[in-house]
Amino acid sequence: MEISKEDRFQEFLRRLADSSSASSHDEAFALLSNTLNKVEDELTDILSQPDRWQSDGRMYPPREDNARDVDGRCDVIRYRHKGHNTFVRENGAIEIQDLAGSLLFKKLGSDGRGVEL
Incomplete structure (x- = not known):
């Protein structure tokens, strides 16, 4: 049984919510990447081929070349994605918004503060 991309995205968000808070940008970036890759590895048969991100059906974590001020x-x-933006604060806070700016996910940094846009 194939699991939809939306269901995989929700599992990704659930696992992010259940994980320990990050204390820096780099920790948060690694948490995002490791969590999403693990979800995709476990719930799809799609091999990780980041150069095929537009056509292979797999979700990929943010990339440094998609970083914006x-x-x-x-x-x-x-970090700009196809259907949303991920904001990472230097304190480890994470916020994911759809392209219209609606909040999809929020995780506080280890200091208890959010992205606070």
Whole structure:
């Protein structure tokens, strides 16, 4: 039985929510990447081939080349994805929004503070 991309995305968010908070941007970035790759490895038969991200049906974590500045926020980096944006703060906080700006996920950094856009 094939699991839909939406169900895999929800499992990714559940696992992120259940994980320990990160204390830095790099920890949060690794948490995002490791969690999503694990979900995709476990719930799909699609091999990880990042150069085929547009056509293979697998979800991929943010990439450094998709990093964008956030106006007025030198402590937050935005990662652009096909259908959403992921914001990572230097304190380890994570926020995922759809392209319309609706909040899909929020995880506080280990200091108890969020991205606070």
